Amino acid sequence: MPTNRxxxxxxxxxxxxxxxxxxxxRTPASEPGDGEVLLRTLFLSLDPYMRGRMNAGPSxxxxxxxxxxxxxxxxxxxxxxxxxxxxxxxIVLSDNGWQEYAVANGGNLxxxxxxxxxxxxxxxxxxxxxxxxxxxxLTEIGQPKQGETVVVSAASxxxxxxxxQLARIRGCRAVGVAGGPEKCRYVVxxxxxxxxxxxxxxxxxxxxxxxxxxxxDVYFENVGGATQQAVWPLLNNFARVPVCGMIAAxxxxxxxxxxxxxxxxxxxxxxxxxxxxDLAPKYPNAHAExxxxxxxxxxxxxxxxxxxxxxxxxxxxxxxxxxxxxxxVVKVA
Numbered sequence: 001m002p003t004n005r006x007x008x009x010x011x012x013x014x015x016x017x018x019x020x021x022x023x024x025x026r027t028p029a030s031e032p033g034d035g036e037v038l039l040r041t042l043f044l045s046l047d048p049y050m051r052g053r054m055n056a057g058p059s060x061x062x063x064x065x066x067x068x069x070x071x072x073x074x075x076x077x078x079x080x081x082x083x084x085x086x087x088x089x090x091i092v093l094s095d096n097g098w099q100e101y102a103v104a105n106g107g108n109l110x111x112x113x114x115x116x117x118x119x120x121x122x123x124x125x126x127x128x129x130x131x132x133x134x135x136x137x138l139t140e141i142g143q144p145k146q147g148e149t150v151v152v153s154a155a156s157x158x159x160x161x162x163x164x165q166l167a168r169i170r171g172c173r174a175v176g177v178a179g180g181p182e183k184c185r186y187v188v189x190x191x192x193x194x195x196x197x198x199x200x201x202x203x204x205x206x207x208x209x210x211x212x213x214x215x216x217d218v219y220f221e222n223v224g225g226a227t228q229q230a231v232w233p234l235l236n237n238f239a240r241v242p243v244c245g246m247i248a249a250x251x252x253x254x255x256x257x258x259x260x261x262x263x264x265x266x267x268x269x270x271x272x273x274x275x276x277x278d279l280a281p282k283y284p285n286a287h288a289e290x291x292x293x294x295x296x297x298x299x300x301x302x303x304x305x306x307x308x309x310x311x312x313x314x315x316x317x318x319x320x321x322x323x324x325x326x327x328x329v330v331k332v333a
Contacts (some may be wrong), residue, residue: 001038002079004029005309006069007098013054016251017320021054022070022313029101032082037106039076041096044309044330045124046072046316047158053252060275069097069226070312073129075120077333078331086111092243093123098312100332107136116291125158125327126301129276133244135286136279138220141242141272147170148217151208151234153227155196156183156302158327159244163220164193165299172218175211177227179322186325191300199223205230215239224248225256232259235267243273249291251320302326 003026010023032038032105045303053064053071064071074096078086083106086092093110096102096303137159144150154160155176164174164187172318175197176187195211197204208230215236221228225248235241249255264271292297299330304326312330319328 001029002101003027003032004099004101006100006307007056007312008068009064009066009070009209011066011250012056012063015253017051017054017313017317019313024310028309030078030103032103033155034082036082036103037078037086037092037109038080039074039092039094039096039102039104040079041074041076041100041102041309041332042091043075044072044096044098044312044332045074045123045128045311046306046324046328047129047246047249047320048319050252051320052314061245069099069102071095072097073124074102074332075123081106083107089191091120093128098309100309101190102188106272118270121303121305121329122276122294122301124329125303126162126294127287130158131162131290132279132283132286132326133276134159134220135166135290136219136276136282137242137244137274138163138166140217140279140282141270141274142219142220142240144170144172147173148211149173149175149179149214150218150220151175151231152220153177153199153223153231154245154247154322155187155193155222156325157222160220160222161187161191161301161326162299165191168194169293173212173214175208175216177208177223177231183325186302190302199227199230205233209234212224216244220244222247228259229256232263235263235269237267237269239267239269241269241271243271258314285304304328306330308332 009183078090091112152163154159156178167174174193187196216234222245224246304324
């Protein structure tokens with residue numbers, strides 16, 4: 001059996017994670033038993049939610065285990081099959097975590113149609129969890145209507161980039177918030193947003209207000225922190241706020257205080273946090289529409305690909321600091 005490189009969670013971080021929280025080991029890959037397959041990891045997804053899984057809890061999912069491979073969704077190739085539904089060479093969506101090989105129960109795997117999911121790494125982005133998050137969160141909770149203004153934080157990222165483009169398809173004004181002039185240019189020139197505001201500059205609230213002259217009807221929350229504080233006073237009566245993530249607070253032991261919740265009452269707003277699995281009934285329609293729009297060129301999607309499993313920790317640290325540009329994936333094999 002081949003040698004399996006794994007990156008283990010060595011310890012739980014306090015504040016910002018560091019290389020000391022991870023450990024790389026080499027072990028022989030396991031032999032699959034009846035009903036199992038041996039998977040060779042092709043692509044590993046790096047996502048903000050992983051920071052929460054490094055904690056002891058409580059959270060919406062079980063914490064990653066100390067001494068085990070760090071959790072993560074993967075696209076993998078079947079290297080050895082002991083399952084009648086899979087053949088050697090099939091490409092599947094799996095949860096191998098941060099390792100090169102993994103044995104998996106064939107009943108828990110999703111075979112990818114590589115004619116639709118092309119390139120296969122899209123199963124970790126636009127046609128995977130981030131795309132489903134954007135589609136379901138915006139349509140089910142945000143419920144954008146033609147002519148409304150939709151603001152999305154982390155607008156150049158895996159989720160935010162899709163949210164804004166979907167808002168435009170639905171006839172809304174899409175305003176992004178991103179970090180740096182290059183990302184803001186990309187959001188407007190390539191993704192087709194109506195405007196994008198750089199959160200790293202001064203007077204964020206004033207610049208955001210200028211980009212939203214009619215206020216904000218939907219705020220898709222990915223970040224929290226200073227961006228949230230700038231958006232909140234601009235929310236209109238009956239605004240909807242899908243709360244997807246709060247990455248600004250993930251490493252901060254003393255996060256900024258939240259908004260004055262009296263405004264939720266006076267403006268009769270709907271604020272709803274969600275996990276993508278809450279909206280699973282939306283997946284089939286979301287997958288079909290996103291795939292069609294992508295292949296027709298109506299939706300653009302950018303990947304930030306890092307080569308080599310050994311670079312996963314460094315890339316993950318950069319993700320938490322907003323250094324990635326697009327959906328962050330590690331090309332493992």
